[in-house]
Amino acid sequence: MTRKLLALSVSAGMAASVPLLYQANPNLFHDLAAVGLTQITPAPEEERPIPVVNLAAVPSQKQLTGRRVELTMGSRGHFTGEFKINGRRVDAMIDTGATLVAFNEATARKAGIKLSADDFRYRIETANGVALAASADLESLEIGRIRVEGVKAVVLKDHALNDILIGMSFLNRLSKVEVENGAMLLEQ
The missing domain is CATH 2.40.70.10 (Acid Proteases)
Known part of the structure:
Protein backbone atom coordinates (compact mmCIF):
# COMPACT_ATOMS: atom_id res chain seq x y z
CA MET A 1 0.00 0.00 0.00
CA THR A 2 2.84 2.40 0.88
CA ARG A 3 4.53 1.74 -2.47
CA LYS A 4 1.33 2.51 -4.37
CA LEU A 5 0.85 5.71 -2.36
CA LEU A 6 4.46 6.73 -3.00
CA ALA A 7 4.14 5.99 -6.74
CA LEU A 8 0.91 7.99 -6.88
CA SER A 9 2.58 10.93 -5.10
CA VAL A 10 5.54 10.91 -7.47
CA SER A 11 3.23 10.74 -10.51
CA ALA A 12 1.09 13.61 -9.21
CA GLY A 13 4.18 15.72 -8.53
CA MET A 14 5.54 15.12 -12.02
CA ALA A 15 2.19 15.95 -13.62
CA ALA A 16 1.95 19.18 -11.62
CA SER A 17 5.44 20.25 -12.73
CA VAL A 18 4.73 19.94 -16.49
CA PRO A 19 3.09 23.40 -16.80
CA LEU A 20 6.01 25.00 -14.95
CA LEU A 21 8.54 23.26 -17.18
CA TYR A 22 6.57 24.32 -20.26
CA GLN A 23 6.64 27.97 -19.16
CA ALA A 24 10.37 27.76 -18.51
CA ASN A 25 11.18 26.22 -21.92
CA PRO A 26 8.26 26.07 -24.37
CA ASN A 27 10.57 25.37 -27.34
CA LEU A 28 11.66 22.07 -25.78
CA PHE A 29 8.03 20.89 -25.60
CA HIS A 30 7.35 22.03 -29.17
CA ASP A 31 10.45 20.17 -30.37
CA LEU A 32 9.37 17.00 -28.55
CA ALA A 33 5.88 17.26 -30.02
CA ALA A 34 7.30 17.81 -33.52
CA VAL A 35 9.20 14.50 -33.32
CA GLY A 36 5.89 12.61 -33.28
CA LEU A 37 4.37 14.58 -36.15
CA THR A 38 4.81 13.35 -39.69
CA GLN A 39 3.75 16.52 -41.49
CA ILE A 40 4.35 20.11 -40.50
CA THR A 41 2.07 22.67 -42.13
CA PRO A 42 3.43 26.14 -42.93
CA ALA A 43 2.06 29.15 -41.06
CA PRO A 44 -0.99 30.75 -42.69
Missing part, protein backbone atom coordinates in the same frame (compact mmCIF):
# COMPACT_ATOMS: atom_id res chain seq x y z
CA GLU A 45 -0.28 33.79 -44.86
CA GLU A 46 -1.70 36.20 -42.25
CA GLU A 47 0.79 34.97 -39.62
CA ARG A 48 3.93 35.42 -41.69
CA PRO A 49 6.23 38.26 -40.60
CA ILE A 50 5.84 41.75 -42.02
CA PRO A 51 9.24 42.88 -43.39
CA VAL A 52 10.65 46.05 -41.88
CA VAL A 53 12.99 48.37 -43.76
CA ASN A 54 16.19 49.71 -42.13
CA LEU A 55 15.88 47.84 -38.84
CA ALA A 56 19.06 46.16 -37.61
CA ALA A 57 18.98 42.43 -36.99
CA VAL A 58 16.81 41.57 -34.02
CA PRO A 59 19.01 40.66 -31.04
CA SER A 60 18.11 37.76 -28.82
CA GLN A 61 14.72 37.78 -27.17
CA LYS A 62 14.38 35.50 -24.19
CA GLN A 63 10.95 34.22 -23.12
CA LEU A 64 10.83 33.90 -19.36
CA THR A 65 8.26 32.18 -17.18
CA GLY A 66 4.86 33.84 -16.96
CA ARG A 67 4.23 37.02 -18.88
CA ARG A 68 7.82 38.23 -18.99
CA VAL A 69 10.21 38.84 -21.87
CA GLU A 70 13.86 39.83 -21.77
CA LEU A 71 15.36 41.78 -24.69
CA THR A 72 19.10 42.09 -25.25
CA MET A 73 20.59 45.42 -26.37
CA GLY A 74 21.52 45.38 -30.04
CA SER A 75 24.70 46.69 -31.65
CA ARG A 76 23.08 50.12 -32.21
CA GLY A 77 22.30 50.39 -28.49
CA HIS A 78 18.56 49.78 -28.93
CA PHE A 79 16.24 47.08 -27.67
CA THR A 80 14.35 45.35 -30.47
CA GLY A 81 12.12 42.33 -30.61
CA GLU A 82 9.47 40.42 -32.52
CA PHE A 83 6.04 41.84 -31.75
CA LYS A 84 2.57 41.20 -33.13
CA ILE A 85 0.39 44.13 -34.18
CA ASN A 86 -3.22 42.94 -34.51
CA GLY A 87 -1.85 39.40 -34.82
CA ARG A 88 0.69 40.24 -37.56
CA ARG A 89 4.38 39.70 -36.77
CA VAL A 90 6.70 42.69 -36.96
CA ASP A 91 10.21 43.53 -35.79
CA ALA A 92 10.07 46.68 -33.70
CA MET A 93 12.26 48.86 -31.52
CA ILE A 94 11.46 49.97 -27.96
CA ASP A 95 11.42 53.79 -27.78
CA THR A 96 10.83 55.11 -24.26
CA GLY A 97 11.00 58.65 -25.68
CA ALA A 98 7.94 58.04 -27.88
CA THR A 99 4.58 58.83 -26.31
CA LEU A 100 2.74 56.41 -28.60
CA VAL A 101 3.43 53.31 -30.66
CA ALA A 102 4.36 54.58 -34.14
CA PHE A 103 4.66 52.96 -37.56
CA ASN A 104 4.19 53.79 -41.23
CA GLU A 105 1.28 53.36 -43.67
CA ALA A 106 2.64 50.13 -45.17
CA THR A 107 2.75 48.47 -41.75
CA ALA A 108 -0.74 49.80 -40.97
CA ARG A 109 -2.15 48.23 -44.15
CA LYS A 110 -0.52 44.89 -43.39
CA ALA A 111 -1.96 45.00 -39.85
CA GLY A 112 -5.47 45.60 -41.24
CA ILE A 113 -5.71 49.29 -40.32
CA LYS A 114 -7.60 51.20 -43.00
CA LEU A 115 -6.73 54.89 -43.37
CA SER A 116 -7.66 57.61 -45.84
CA ALA A 117 -5.72 60.73 -46.79
CA ASP A 118 -8.05 62.77 -44.55
CA ASP A 119 -6.96 60.75 -41.50
CA PHE A 120 -3.47 62.30 -41.66
CA ARG A 121 -4.51 65.53 -39.93
CA TYR A 122 -2.34 65.58 -36.80
CA ARG A 123 0.95 67.47 -36.75
CA ILE A 124 3.41 65.67 -34.51
CA GLU A 125 6.96 66.42 -33.45
CA THR A 126 9.39 63.62 -34.33
CA ALA A 127 13.15 63.25 -34.07
CA ASN A 128 13.26 64.21 -37.77
CA GLY A 129 11.00 67.25 -37.41
CA VAL A 130 7.27 67.85 -37.83
CA ALA A 131 5.22 65.21 -39.69
CA LEU A 132 1.56 64.54 -40.43
CA ALA A 133 0.10 61.51 -38.69
CA ALA A 134 -3.13 59.57 -38.32
CA SER A 135 -4.45 58.21 -35.05
CA ALA A 136 -5.08 54.48 -34.67
CA ASP A 137 -6.32 52.14 -31.95
CA LEU A 138 -4.66 48.73 -32.10
CA GLU A 139 -6.77 45.70 -31.30
CA SER A 140 -3.73 44.12 -29.70
CA LEU A 141 0.03 44.46 -29.36
CA GLU A 142 1.98 41.40 -28.23
CA ILE A 143 5.49 40.26 -27.46
CA GLY A 144 5.98 36.71 -26.24
CA ARG A 145 3.17 35.96 -23.78
CA ILE A 146 2.60 39.66 -23.09
CA ARG A 147 -0.59 40.93 -24.73
CA VAL A 148 -2.10 44.42 -24.39
CA GLU A 149 -5.39 45.32 -26.07
CA GLY A 150 -6.62 48.76 -27.16
CA VAL A 151 -3.19 50.38 -27.57
CA LYS A 152 -3.07 53.96 -28.93
CA ALA A 153 -0.80 54.44 -31.94
CA VAL A 154 0.09 56.93 -34.64
CA VAL A 155 0.63 56.14 -38.30
CA LEU A 156 3.02 58.29 -40.33
CA LYS A 157 3.53 58.46 -44.07
CA ASP A 158 5.94 55.83 -45.41
CA HIS A 159 8.65 58.40 -46.17
CA ALA A 160 8.47 59.85 -42.63
CA LEU A 161 9.19 56.64 -40.69
CA ASN A 162 10.99 53.41 -41.54
CA ASP A 163 11.10 51.63 -38.18
CA ILE A 164 8.27 50.50 -35.93
CA LEU A 165 8.56 52.20 -32.56
CA ILE A 166 7.03 50.73 -29.41
CA GLY A 167 6.31 53.76 -27.26
CA MET A 168 4.87 54.49 -23.85
CA SER A 169 1.23 53.82 -24.84
CA PHE A 170 2.27 50.13 -24.68
CA LEU A 171 5.02 50.26 -22.06
CA ASN A 172 2.90 52.14 -19.49
CA ARG A 173 0.40 49.27 -19.56
CA LEU A 174 3.00 46.78 -18.29
CA SER A 175 3.68 46.14 -14.61
CA LYS A 176 7.45 46.38 -15.07
CA VAL A 177 9.91 47.79 -17.61
CA GLU A 178 13.45 47.50 -16.31
CA VAL A 179 16.90 47.88 -17.86
CA GLU A 180 19.93 46.30 -16.24
CA ASN A 181 23.29 45.01 -17.55
CA GLY A 182 22.42 45.41 -21.24
CA ALA A 183 19.02 43.69 -20.96
CA MET A 184 15.46 45.02 -20.82
CA LEU A 185 12.86 43.13 -18.85
CA LEU A 186 9.20 43.55 -19.82
CA GLU A 187 6.60 42.10 -17.47
CA GLN A 188 2.81 42.15 -17.48
Whole structure:
Protein backbone atom coordinates (compact mmCIF):
# COMPACT_ATOMS: atom_id res chain seq x y z
CA MET A 1 0.00 0.00 0.00
CA THR A 2 2.84 2.40 0.88
CA ARG A 3 4.53 1.74 -2.47
CA LYS A 4 1.33 2.51 -4.37
CA LEU A 5 0.85 5.71 -2.36
CA LEU A 6 4.46 6.73 -3.00
CA ALA A 7 4.14 5.99 -6.74
CA LEU A 8 0.91 7.99 -6.88
CA SER A 9 2.58 10.93 -5.10
CA VAL A 10 5.54 10.91 -7.47
CA SER A 11 3.23 10.74 -10.51
CA ALA A 12 1.09 13.61 -9.21
CA GLY A 13 4.18 15.72 -8.53
CA MET A 14 5.54 15.12 -12.02
CA ALA A 15 2.19 15.95 -13.62
CA ALA A 16 1.95 19.18 -11.62
CA SER A 17 5.44 20.25 -12.73
CA VAL A 18 4.73 19.94 -16.49
CA PRO A 19 3.09 23.40 -16.80
CA LEU A 20 6.01 25.00 -14.95
CA LEU A 21 8.54 23.26 -17.18
CA TYR A 22 6.57 24.32 -20.26
CA GLN A 23 6.64 27.97 -19.16
CA ALA A 24 10.37 27.76 -18.51
CA ASN A 25 11.18 26.22 -21.92
CA PRO A 26 8.26 26.07 -24.37
CA ASN A 27 10.57 25.37 -27.34
CA LEU A 28 11.66 22.07 -25.78
CA PHE A 29 8.03 20.89 -25.60
CA HIS A 30 7.35 22.03 -29.17
CA ASP A 31 10.45 20.17 -30.37
CA LEU A 32 9.37 17.00 -28.55
CA ALA A 33 5.88 17.26 -30.02
CA ALA A 34 7.30 17.81 -33.52
CA VAL A 35 9.20 14.50 -33.32
CA GLY A 36 5.89 12.61 -33.28
CA LEU A 37 4.37 14.58 -36.15
CA THR A 38 4.81 13.35 -39.69
CA GLN A 39 3.75 16.52 -41.49
CA ILE A 40 4.35 20.11 -40.50
CA THR A 41 2.07 22.67 -42.13
CA PRO A 42 3.43 26.14 -42.93
CA ALA A 43 2.06 29.15 -41.06
CA PRO A 44 -0.99 30.75 -42.69
CA GLU A 45 -0.28 33.79 -44.86
CA GLU A 46 -1.70 36.20 -42.25
CA GLU A 47 0.79 34.97 -39.62
CA ARG A 48 3.93 35.42 -41.69
CA PRO A 49 6.23 38.26 -40.60
CA ILE A 50 5.84 41.75 -42.02
CA PRO A 51 9.24 42.88 -43.39
CA VAL A 52 10.65 46.05 -41.88
CA VAL A 53 12.99 48.37 -43.76
CA ASN A 54 16.19 49.71 -42.13
CA LEU A 55 15.88 47.84 -38.84
CA ALA A 56 19.06 46.16 -37.61
CA ALA A 57 18.98 42.43 -36.99
CA VAL A 58 16.81 41.57 -34.02
CA PRO A 59 19.01 40.66 -31.04
CA SER A 60 18.11 37.76 -28.82
CA GLN A 61 14.72 37.78 -27.17
CA LYS A 62 14.38 35.50 -24.19
CA GLN A 63 10.95 34.22 -23.12
CA LEU A 64 10.83 33.90 -19.36
CA THR A 65 8.26 32.18 -17.18
CA GLY A 66 4.86 33.84 -16.96
CA ARG A 67 4.23 37.02 -18.88
CA ARG A 68 7.82 38.23 -18.99
CA VAL A 69 10.21 38.84 -21.87
CA GLU A 70 13.86 39.83 -21.77
CA LEU A 71 15.36 41.78 -24.69
CA THR A 72 19.10 42.09 -25.25
CA MET A 73 20.59 45.42 -26.37
CA GLY A 74 21.52 45.38 -30.04
CA SER A 75 24.70 46.69 -31.65
CA ARG A 76 23.08 50.12 -32.21
CA GLY A 77 22.30 50.39 -28.49
CA HIS A 78 18.56 49.78 -28.93
CA PHE A 79 16.24 47.08 -27.67
CA THR A 80 14.35 45.35 -30.47
CA GLY A 81 12.12 42.33 -30.61
CA GLU A 82 9.47 40.42 -32.52
CA PHE A 83 6.04 41.84 -31.75
CA LYS A 84 2.57 41.20 -33.13
CA ILE A 85 0.39 44.13 -34.18
CA ASN A 86 -3.22 42.94 -34.51
CA GLY A 87 -1.85 39.40 -34.82
CA ARG A 88 0.69 40.24 -37.56
CA ARG A 89 4.38 39.70 -36.77
CA VAL A 90 6.70 42.69 -36.96
CA ASP A 91 10.21 43.53 -35.79
CA ALA A 92 10.07 46.68 -33.70
CA MET A 93 12.26 48.86 -31.52
CA ILE A 94 11.46 49.97 -27.96
CA ASP A 95 11.42 53.79 -27.78
CA THR A 96 10.83 55.11 -24.26
CA GLY A 97 11.00 58.65 -25.68
CA ALA A 98 7.94 58.04 -27.88
CA THR A 99 4.58 58.83 -26.31
CA LEU A 100 2.74 56.41 -28.60
CA VAL A 101 3.43 53.31 -30.66
CA ALA A 102 4.36 54.58 -34.14
CA PHE A 103 4.66 52.96 -37.56
CA ASN A 104 4.19 53.79 -41.23
CA GLU A 105 1.28 53.36 -43.67
CA ALA A 106 2.64 50.13 -45.17
CA THR A 107 2.75 48.47 -41.75
CA ALA A 108 -0.74 49.80 -40.97
CA ARG A 109 -2.15 48.23 -44.15
CA LYS A 110 -0.52 44.89 -43.39
CA ALA A 111 -1.96 45.00 -39.85
CA GLY A 112 -5.47 45.60 -41.24
CA ILE A 113 -5.71 49.29 -40.32
CA LYS A 114 -7.60 51.20 -43.00
CA LEU A 115 -6.73 54.89 -43.37
CA SER A 116 -7.66 57.61 -45.84
CA ALA A 117 -5.72 60.73 -46.79
CA ASP A 118 -8.05 62.77 -44.55
CA ASP A 119 -6.96 60.75 -41.50
CA PHE A 120 -3.47 62.30 -41.66
CA ARG A 121 -4.51 65.53 -39.93
CA TYR A 122 -2.34 65.58 -36.80
CA ARG A 123 0.95 67.47 -36.75
CA ILE A 124 3.41 65.67 -34.51
CA GLU A 125 6.96 66.42 -33.45
CA THR A 126 9.39 63.62 -34.33
CA ALA A 127 13.15 63.25 -34.07
CA ASN A 128 13.26 64.21 -37.77
CA GLY A 129 11.00 67.25 -37.41
CA VAL A 130 7.27 67.85 -37.83
CA ALA A 131 5.22 65.21 -39.69
CA LEU A 132 1.56 64.54 -40.43
CA ALA A 133 0.10 61.51 -38.69
CA ALA A 134 -3.13 59.57 -38.32
CA SER A 135 -4.45 58.21 -35.05
CA ALA A 136 -5.08 54.48 -34.67
CA ASP A 137 -6.32 52.14 -31.95
CA LEU A 138 -4.66 48.73 -32.10
CA GLU A 139 -6.77 45.70 -31.30
CA SER A 140 -3.73 44.12 -29.70
CA LEU A 141 0.03 44.46 -29.36
CA GLU A 142 1.98 41.40 -28.23
CA ILE A 143 5.49 40.26 -27.46
CA GLY A 144 5.98 36.71 -26.24
CA ARG A 145 3.17 35.96 -23.78
CA ILE A 146 2.60 39.66 -23.09
CA ARG A 147 -0.59 40.93 -24.73
CA VAL A 148 -2.10 44.42 -24.39
CA GLU A 149 -5.39 45.32 -26.07
CA GLY A 150 -6.62 48.76 -27.16
CA VAL A 151 -3.19 50.38 -27.57
CA LYS A 152 -3.07 53.96 -28.93
CA ALA A 153 -0.80 54.44 -31.94
CA VAL A 154 0.09 56.93 -34.64
CA VAL A 155 0.63 56.14 -38.30
CA LEU A 156 3.02 58.29 -40.33
CA LYS A 157 3.53 58.46 -44.07
CA ASP A 158 5.94 55.83 -45.41
CA HIS A 159 8.65 58.40 -46.17
CA ALA A 160 8.47 59.85 -42.63
CA LEU A 161 9.19 56.64 -40.69
CA ASN A 162 10.99 53.41 -41.54
CA ASP A 163 11.10 51.63 -38.18
CA ILE A 164 8.27 50.50 -35.93
CA LEU A 165 8.56 52.20 -32.56
CA ILE A 166 7.03 50.73 -29.41
CA GLY A 167 6.31 53.76 -27.26
CA MET A 168 4.87 54.49 -23.85
CA SER A 169 1.23 53.82 -24.84
CA PHE A 170 2.27 50.13 -24.68
CA LEU A 171 5.02 50.26 -22.06
CA ASN A 172 2.90 52.14 -19.49
CA ARG A 173 0.40 49.27 -19.56
CA LEU A 174 3.00 46.78 -18.29
CA SER A 175 3.68 46.14 -14.61
CA LYS A 176 7.45 46.38 -15.07
CA VAL A 177 9.91 47.79 -17.61
CA GLU A 178 13.45 47.50 -16.31
CA VAL A 179 16.90 47.88 -17.86
CA GLU A 180 19.93 46.30 -16.24
CA ASN A 181 23.29 45.01 -17.55
CA GLY A 182 22.42 45.41 -21.24
CA ALA A 183 19.02 43.69 -20.96
CA MET A 184 15.46 45.02 -20.82
CA LEU A 185 12.86 43.13 -18.85
CA LEU A 186 9.20 43.55 -19.82
CA GLU A 187 6.60 42.10 -17.47
CA GLN A 188 2.81 42.15 -17.48
